[in-house]
Amino acid sequence: MTLIAAHHLAVRRGRDEILSDVSLSVAPREIVTIVGPNGSGKSTLLRALLGILPAAAGRVSRKPGLRIGYVPQRLQVDGTLPLTAARFLSLPRRRAPAEVAAALERVGVPEVADRQLADLSGGQFQRVLLARALLTEPELLMLDEPTQGLDQPGEAAFYRLIEEVRSRTGAAILMVSHDLHVVMAASDRVICLNRHVCCEGTPRVVSNAPEYRALFGHGTQGALALYRHEHDHDHTHDQCHHA
Ligand SMILES: Nc1ncnc2c1ncn2[C@@H]1O[C@H](COP(=O)(O)OP(=O)(O)OP(=O)(O)O)[C@@H](O)[C@H]1O
Numbered sequence: 001m002t003l004i005a006a007h008h009l010a011v012r013r014g015r016d017e018i019l020s021d022v023s024l025s026v027a028p029r030e031i032v033t034i035v036g037p038n039g040s041g042k043s044t045l046l047r048a049l050l051g052i053l054p055a056a057a058g059r060v061s062r063k064p065g066l067r068i069g070y071v072p073q074r075l076q077v078d079g080t081l082p083l084t085a086a087r088f089l090s091l092p093r094r095r096a097p098a099e100v101a102a103a104l105e106r107v108g109v110p111e112v113a114d115r116q117l118a119d120l121s122g123g124q125f126q127r128v129l130l131a132r133a134l135l136t137e138p139e140l141l142m143l144d145e146p147t148q149g150l151d152q153p154g155e156a157a158f159y160r161l162i163e164e165v166r167s168r169t170g171a172a173i174l175m176v177s178h179d180l181h182v183v184m185a186a187s188d189r190v191i192c193l194n195r196h197v198c199c200e201g202t203p204r205v206v207s208n209a210p211e212y213r214a215l216f217g218h219g220t221q222g223a224l225a226l227y228r229h230e231h232d233h234d235h236t237h238d239q240c241h242h243a
Helices: 042-050 085-089 097-106 122-134 152-169 180-186 203-208 210-216 219-228
Strands: 004-013 016-026 031-035 057-062 068-071 140-144 172-176 189-193 197-201
Touching: 004 042, 016 042, 016 057, 016 197, 031 042, 031 152, 031 180, 042 068, 042 140, 042 172, 068 122, 085 097, 085 122, 097 122, 122 140, 122 152, 140 152, 152 172, 152 180, 180 203, 189 203, 197 203
Parallel strands: 031 172, 031 189, 068 140, 140 172
Antiparallel strands: 004 016, 004 057, 189 197
């Protein structure tokens, strides 16, 4: 069974084709991570899967009635707007205080309920966003660079939390990440995107693929190589595809 899939999807912004011929699918309980250079269309892909952006070609299919929890890449909170974490979780749908407290407890930040959103640390704020996404009891959680701005222990803790969410709720996870170490440890499947799917497969298969090494190199150097990737190589012989 598939929860959500893209079939030969293309997305345009103006005259620019941001995504071409992208096909992918996410099955129940899977953790799938999208990696790729800046501007490679990762956020665009998530937004097209959500139906926020229209398909210029191809299509998106979703299991009927699929419940999706989405954590966007950025959420600007106006520091002058008084809004506590608990109140934020109660928008747009009113939630009982006990439900809000349980949601914050689940993501490990019960103490922030009455704090102003603008006063939370990056890690606390990401957890509040996750708590909010979990309130809809999603079958699929979509997270766009959820650990942006967190330090390494904060990132590792957040990904452990994501795995816990998967085991407790059975939700599938589709996320964008730049942190390759954690991606490799925490994902069932990795999709390398550069306006099209360069390469995909299990972390083991992908990390052993010459195409992956050309893209990412090794270790921390690899993470830097990601940003330098010029996409000047030929993908005709991608061996990690369909792995
Ligand atoms: N609202 C918009 N209007 C026009 N073009 C856009 C818009 N949003 C994004 N783009 C363009 O689409 C391309 C892909 O952007 P996108 O944000 O999907 O990439 P990304 O892989 O998520 O990047 P990053 O890693 O930097 O977050 C970029 O060239 C960007 O300039």
